[in-house]
Amino acid sequence: MVLYAGIDPVTGRRSYLRETIKGSDDAAWRKAENTLTQFRAKVIKQRSTASTVKFGYAIDEWLRTADLETSTRDGYVGYIDRVIKPILGNTPVSKIGARQLETLYADLRRCRKRCDGKPFIELHKKDGDHDCVAAKCVRHECKPMAASTVRQIHSIISGVLNAAVRWEWIDSNPAKIAQRPKQKPPEPDPPSPADAARLVEAAFEMSEDWGTLVWLVMTTGMRRAEVAGLRWSRVDLDAEVIEIRRTYVQSKGKGKEKDTKTHQMRRLALDSETVALLRAHKQYCRDELFKVGVELTDDMFVFMSARTADARVPYSPDAISRRYKRMAARLNPPIDTHIHALRHFSATELLTAGIDLRTVAGRLGHGGGGATTLRVYAAWVAASDRKAAEILGSRMPKRRD
Structure with a gap:
């Protein structure tokens, strides 16, 4: 039939x-x-009337009512404007099914421009007398969209369709049964202890305050937004503890403070060497501010903006990433230029040393009781487990022949 x-x-x-x-x-x-x-x-x-609601309109209504962080919203709007609306914006929500979504995801994984597979010239200028040489037009080459990006697009579509169900525009959300690209297993690539030593040495050669920042990230596993948002009021040098309560993020060039990624406060114990470095760094900040007639107070940021030299303005996360990238790229041989690698170093060194998973997860600020830590660092957890087995085996009484 x-x-x-x-x-x-x-x-x-x-x-x-x-x-x-x-x-x-x-x-x-x-x-x-x-x-x-x-x-x-x-x-x-x-x-019917309800089914005539276009998906583009549903997206706009969802964005208007959804409770999203500013940075998250900005990222979503980028995907919506570049990919989702041009393809599905004029489609009625009732016409979107699991098969259509899976077709879309497959097309994007093959070519982000969803071409027909036939060669053509990408015109970089379409108005007036066209000159391919002057406009630097090139022969189209299919570039697949990353699986993680397609999964993000799927998440946005699913969120909009969930709202459409709540608003009784459709009966069910087809995105819930549509197959999306599999998530690639995490493959952290932390620097070796030797490379970590080179990074720290290079950082302190650039400046004492930059060296302290790199050292702190490496020894605590703090996220860049967390170290940017750290204030002296949250640093107890006598108790050798810091509190992570807030982060500092940027969106469209504007910075603001917000909750931590997991919306939870955590306390991190510091080693004596890190405490000594922070004491010296605090004195450095006090001296620098004294030069301009400003007194250091506890509500000021630990790492001040390098551009303004004002402790009331934090070192922005983007600036931290850029400076670290330049520093790591200059080393010979070069090291992973993402500062997040220092977070991986902190985690893997602790696990390799036999520190329990729950403690490592707590220091990193991972939720789920260590589930995230286990998923990301499974290989190092397994190595730690093997080490524990060998230690226990060596302590067992020997059997007589």
Whole structure:
């Protein structure tokens, strides 16, 4: 049995509802009639008033009502404007199904521009007299969209469709059953102890305050937004403890403080060497501010803006990443230029030393009781487990022959 159901919103091809009913007796005919009635009801519902709501409108309503962090919202809007709206914006929400979404994801994984597979020239200038040489036009080469990016797009689409269900525009969310690209297992690549030593040496050669920042990230595993948002009021040098309560993030060039990633406060114990460095750094800040007639107070940031030299303005996360990238790239041989690698170093060194998973997860600020830590650092957890087994085995009484 086949019933025409309109045009597929993704492929642009005719769409049909199909079902095979075996047999030729009265029961088979009754089943066929019931199925045909269901098909017709489904098509009619798709053409009803509620189903005429376009997906683009649903996206706008979802963005208007969703409780999203500013940085998260900015990232979502980028995906929506570049990918989702151009493809699905004019499609009625009721016309979006699991098959259409899976087709879209497959197309994006093959080519982010969803080309037809035939070679063509990408025009970089379309107005006036066109000169491919002057406009630097190039032959199109398919570039697949990363699986993680497609998963992010899927998450946005699913969120919008969940809202459409709540608003009774559709009965169910097809994104919940649509297959999305598999998540790639985390593959942290922390610097070796020798490389870590080179990084610290290079950082202190640049300046004492920059060296202290790199050292602190390396020994505590703090996120860059956490170290940027750290204030002296949260640093207890006598108790040798710091509190991570707030972070400092940037969006469209503007910075602001916000909760930590997991919305939880945590306390980190400091070693004596780190405490000594922070004491020296605090005195450095006090001296620098004294030169401009400003007194250091506890509400000031630990790492002041290098651009303004003002402890009331933090060292921005983006500036930290850029400076670290330049420093790591200059080393010979170069080291991973992402400062997040220092967080991996802190975690893997602790696990290798036999520190329990819960403690490591607590220092990193991972939620889920260590589940995230285990997923990311499974190889090092396994190595630590093997080490524990060997230690226990060596302590067991020897059996007599």
